[in-house]
Amino acid sequence: MSTDVIIGISVSCVALVLGLVVVGICAIRQKKRAERAIGLSRPFASWAPSGKDSGGAPQLKGARCFSFDELKKCTNNFSDSNEIGSGGYGKVYRGMLSDGQMVAIKRAQQGSMQGGLEFKTEIELLSRVHHKNVVGLLGFCFEQGEQMLVYEFMPNGTLRESLSGRSGIHLDWKRRLRITLGSARGLAYLHELANPPIIHRDVKSANILLDEHLTAKVADFGLSKLVADSGKGHVSSQVKGTPGYLDPEYYTTHQLTEKSDVYSFGVVMLELITARQPIEKGKYIVREVRLMMDKNDEEHYGLRELMDRSIQNSGTLTGFGRFLELALQCVEESAADRPTMSELVKAIETILQNDGMNTNSTSASSSATEFAASKGAPKHPYNDGLPKKEVNDSTGAFDYSGGYAVSAKIEPK
Numbered sequence: 001m002s003t004d005v006i007i008g009i010s011v012s013c014v015a016l017v018l019g020l021v022v023v024g025i026c027a028i029r030q031k032k033r034a035e036r037a038i039g040l041s042r043p044f045a046s047w048a049p050s051g052k053d054s055g056g057a058p059q060l061k062g063a064r065c066f067s068f069d070e071l072k073k074c075t076n077n078f079s080d081s082n083e084i085g086s087g088g089y090g091k092v093y094r095g096m097l098s099d100g101q102m103v104a105i106k107r108a109q110q111g112s113m114q115g116g117l118e119f120k121t122e123i124e125l126l127s128r129v130h131h132k133n134v135v136g137l138l139g140f141c142f143e144q145g146e147q148m149l150v151y152e153f154m155p156n157g158t159l160r161e162s163l164s165g166r167s168g169i170h171l172d173w174k175r176r177l178r179i180t181l182g183s184a185r186g187l188a189y190l191h192e193l194a195n196p197p198i199i200h201r202d203v204k205s206a207n208i209l210l211d212e213h214l215t216a217k218v219a220d221f222g223l224s225k226l227v228a229d230s231g232k233g234h235v236s237s238q239v240k241g242t243p244g245y246l247d248p249e250y251y252t253t254h255q256l257t258e259k260s261d262v263y264s265f266g267v268v269m270l271e272l273i274t275a276r277q278p279i280e281k282g283k284y285i286v287r288e289v290r291l292m293m294d295k296n297d298e299e300h301y302g303l304r305e306l307m308d309r310s311i312q313n314s315g316t317l318t319g320f321g322r323f324l325e326l327a328l329q330c331v332e333e334s335a336a337d338r339p340t341m342s343e344l345v346k347a348i349e350t351i352l353q354n355d356g357m358n359t360n361s362t363s364a365s366s367s368a369t370e371f372a373a374s375k376g377a378p379k380h381p382y383n384d385g386l387p388k389k390e391v392n393d394s395t396g397a398f399d400y401s402g403g404y405a406v407s408a409k410i411e412p413k
Contacts, residue, residue, distance in 0.1 A: 133186030182216035188341035203264035244278025259335035266330025275308035319351030
């Protein structure tokens with residue numbers, strides 16, 4: 001064949017190959033667009049082992065799947081007026097469902113979205129948690145590129161807000177004992193009765209919410225860990241949590257146990273006595289209590305100047321000495337020296353029973369009249385505290401604040 005014919009054939013072959021490559025690239029792009037469209041219309045397709053849609057949302061205990069349009073409508077298009085909390089993860093909105101039920105909707109922002117498998121794991125975990133002292137998950141939304149969790153609404157916000165005086169709710173000593181008992185029961189349930197057991201890993205007063213009767217409920221499982229291997233006794237984990245509440249043993253060994261939650265809860269108990277944040281003006285609440293404690297003072301144990309003024313002059317404080325002893329046991333340096341949450345529950349129940357109070361209900365108020373009369377308490381003498389800072393919190397977890405907007409100045413440095 002002549003040279004011109006050979007060149008013509010070669011050019012034609014190259015053109016054909018290039019054409020096939022272009023067609024292939026276009027086909028791949030078209031396939032990806034189709035897969036994205038399917039993902040938006042069938043968000044649970046990726047959850048099935050085979051990668052095919054198994055017929056809708058997975059069956060979860062007590063949690064339902066909400067549509068994006070339904071949640072958009074009940075929050076008035078996620079209006080600013082319905083925003084009740086925010087953080088690194090996203091925002092929380094107050095909403096009212098079509099049946100009149102108030103809910104709190106935690107909406108992830110685009111930069112902090114989890115993968116489908118991680119989101120599935122979280123909601124399956126939360127859907128298995130059912131206890132009157134743990135905030136309940138009502139459902140979720142996973143469509144149109146959105147990830148939202150729908151919780152029961154807690155109208156009286158966080159324990160931190162009540163202790164700071166911002167909520168206007170007065171917590172007398174007996175109410176504080178009941179809040180302690182309720183939140184301890186919630187944590188004991190997570191540690192011993194949940195299947196598999198759960199370590200909260202971020203126990204603090206800002207994650208204990210109060211319902212309309214001031215019943216305490218543990219919230220925010222953004223940092224929680226499952227104890228899958230109970231024989232091991234601990235979970236090796238990167239240290240995460242809030243400064244001031246962190247278990248020093250967990251911080252140094254990176255071995256997370258249920259006793260890490262116990263340490264954090266002991267700090268909360270000291271907050272209930274002092275109303276101060278764990279670290280305030282460079283002073284650590286655990287160290288300050290230990291330095292000032294005087295067992296020869298049978299009334300205030302040397303802590304009168306540290307105590308919250310709203311209980312400082314309220315007369316006899318039922319079981320105050322025993323309560324203080326328990327709190328200090330919880331914050332022992334060695335986890336082996338701390339009680340379990342169930343042991344703590346029994347001890348708090350004994351304090352209440354010795355004073356003739358009913359421990360079957362952990363509500364901090366026995367009647368609506370009593371609760372209504374507690375509103376309008378004087379402002380708390382302490383300031384709003386120091387800016388919040390999380391330790392290695394790559395998840396961007398944040399606090400659902402119940403019925404009140406959370407100030408950026410809640411947790412200490």
